[in-house]
Amino acid sequence: MTIRGLVGACLAAFGLASGAVGGALAAGKEVRIYNWSDYIDPQILKDFEAETGIKVVYDVFDSNEILETKLLTGKTGYDLVVPTATFLSRQIKAGVFQKLDKSKLPNLVNAWPEIYERVAKYDPDNAYSINYMWGTTGIGYNVDKVKKAFPDAPLDSWSLVYDPANLQKLSKCGVMLLDSPEDLLPSVLTYLGLPPDWSDVKNVQKAADHLAKLKPYITKFHSSEYINALANGNVCVAVGYSGDILQAKSRAAEADKGVKVEYSLPKEGAQLWFDQMAMPADAPHPEEAHAFINYMLKPEVAAKASNFVQYANGNLKSQEFLDAEVKDNPSIYPTPEVFARLYTVPTIEDPKIQRALTRAWTKAKSGK
C-alpha cells in the first residue's frame, strides 16, 4: 500500500469511527472525574455515557493528600473530584471549589437530610458538595484467630486494640493500624476518654504517647494493605475503614480457606466520615459535571454504586433499591442507636496544630 493509500484508509477509518461515536456521544461533550480507586461500579459510567452522550474521563487517586496537592496547585483539568469532608472544608476556604447550581440538580430531592445535616458542619448549607458515600472507621477481625489467641476478647470495644495487655495477646497473630493520623488518632482519643477533636494539642500528644506504647505489638501502619492481610489471615485485627474491611470479608469468603472476617463498631463511639463530590472552580465542563452529579443522585444509580462498593450513600430514596445484604447489614447502615454514637471529627485549620499532629505521629511510629 502506498503512503497515500494508507493515509486514505486511515482517514476513512477515522471518519467511520467518529461517525459511529458521534451517534452515541455528542461532539466534544465530556466530563473529567477524579475519584478514589476501586470506588465505583464501572457499569455506572457506561450507562451514563449511553444515556447522556457525555464521554467520561475517569482517573483515580489513593489519598486525600495527593488530591489536595493537585487542587491547591490549581488547573487540575477535572470537573468533579471526591475529597473526604474533613479535607473538603479546608479546600472550600482555600477557594478551590465553585458553588453547585442546585437548579441543575433536580434529583437532590432524594437526598437523606440526616447525612446532609452532618455534612453541613464541613460544607455550610451544602453549597459546594453532594455526598457520594459515607462510612465509619472501626475494627476488622479474624473471628477464629482472635478466639484462639484471646478467648474472652472485648470485641465491641476499642480496648481490644488500645489496651496494651489485650494487644499483646493479639500481637502474635498480627495487628495493622491505618497509617493516617487524622483517621486513627480520634479512635485512640475515644479510648482514652478524651474528646475526639484537635482543640487541645496536649490531648493529641497523649494519644500519640499512648500509641508509642503499643508500637511493639503493631505489625504495620498502612492504609490499604490490611484488606488483603485480613482476607488471607495474615493479620487477625486491623483498624480500618468499614467498606475496606467488608471487602476483606467478602474476599475471604470467596477464597473459602476458612478465614472469617467481621467488622465491629466499638461501643465507645467511632468516627463517621463522608466522601463528597465537588467541582473545582476552574472545571472546564461545569454543565456536564452537574449532569453527572444529577445522574448519581438517581435512587437506582446510587443504590447500584453502594451495592458494588459496600459503603452507605447519602441518598434516602436509594434504599429501596439496595441489595438486602447491604441494606440490612448494620456494618454498612448502622442501626439508629449505633448511628447516634458515631461522631464526626473537625477539620484541622491551624498549621501549628497540624504540625504538632504530624510530629507526634512520626514520633509514635518511628520513636524519633
Next chain:
Amino acid sequence: MTDVLTPDPEAPRAVAAAGPQAAAEPLGAGGWKRWLLIGIPYLWLLALFLAPFAIVLKISLSQTTIAQPPYEPVLDLAAGWQGLVDFVSGLHLENYSILFEDEIYVASYLSSLKIAAISTLLALLIAYPMAYGMARAPRSIRPTLLMAVILPFWTSLLIRVYAWIGILNPDGLLNAFLMWTGAISEPLYIMNTETAVYIGIVYSYLPFMVLPLYSSLEKLDETLLEAAADLGSPPWRAFWQITVPLSLPGVVAGCFLVFIPAVGEFVIPDLLGGSETLMIGKTLYNEFFLNRDWPVSSAIAVLLLLVLVVPIAIYNNVQAKELGGKA
C-alpha cells in the same frame, strides 16, 4: 560503546587549546554563532535548574496559609513597584529556623547521609570486581556484559522495587527458598527494615557504579602490569599500586553517581523501609503532603541542595585537578 561512555582523554585538552586561539580571532561572522553555542547550555541551566530553584527558594521564604496556592506572599506583578515592595517585605527566614528547632530534620539529614554513604560503599565493593571482570573479559563478549548491566534499566524502577517486596516478604521468594533448603526454620524479617532499604538502594544504583568503573578499568594499559610483573611485583601489589590508582577517577565518579541520588531517595525507603527508617525524602513528603506546608518543605529542599552541593563541588575540584594534572 566505551567511547560513548568515556570521552576521549584528548578531547578536553583539545577544547582547552582551541579556546584562547579562537578568542584571539577577530569577532567576525562566526562570533555570534559561537556565543549561541556557548549560550545553549547556559540557557538550559537557567531554564531547568536556576529558575525552578529560584521559585523553590522564594517559596521557602514565604508563609503557609489556607489558599490556592497555599502560601503567601504571592508576587503580584500587576501591583507594580508597590507589589514588589510588599512581596519582599513579606519574606522571612522563619522556616529555616524551624528546621533547627526540632531534631527530626537534622536527624533525617544525618540518617540519609549515613544510609547513602553505606550504600555507596557496598555498591563500590560489589561493583569493583564486576567491572574488573568485565574489563578483563575477552573483547568479543564485553558488549554483551555491558548490555547485561544496562538491561535492568529497561524496566521501570518502581516495578523493580516492587519485585523486591515479593522477594523479601516473610512469605516471599527468599524465605521460601531458605526454608526449603533448611538453612532457616523461621522466616527472616528483612522487609520493612533498614536492611531492605540498603538492598534496594545498592541494587538500584549498582549500574551507576559499574559503568564508570568499567570505563576507567577498560582503558587501563595492560603493559604497565606486564612491566610490573617483569620487575618482580606480585599481582596483588601490581593491582594495589597500578590498577587501583589508575581507576580512581572511575571510583570517584561512581561514588558520586550513587551517593547523590541516594541521599534524596524517597521511593525505595517508602516501599521497602519500615516506619523507623528516617530519611529526608520521607520527612519532606510528610511536610508537603501531611502538613501542607510548602514553605517548610521548600526550605528542606534548599538545605538538601546545599548538603549535596558540597560533595558535587569536591567532585568538580577533583576532576579539574585530574585534567590539569594530565595536561
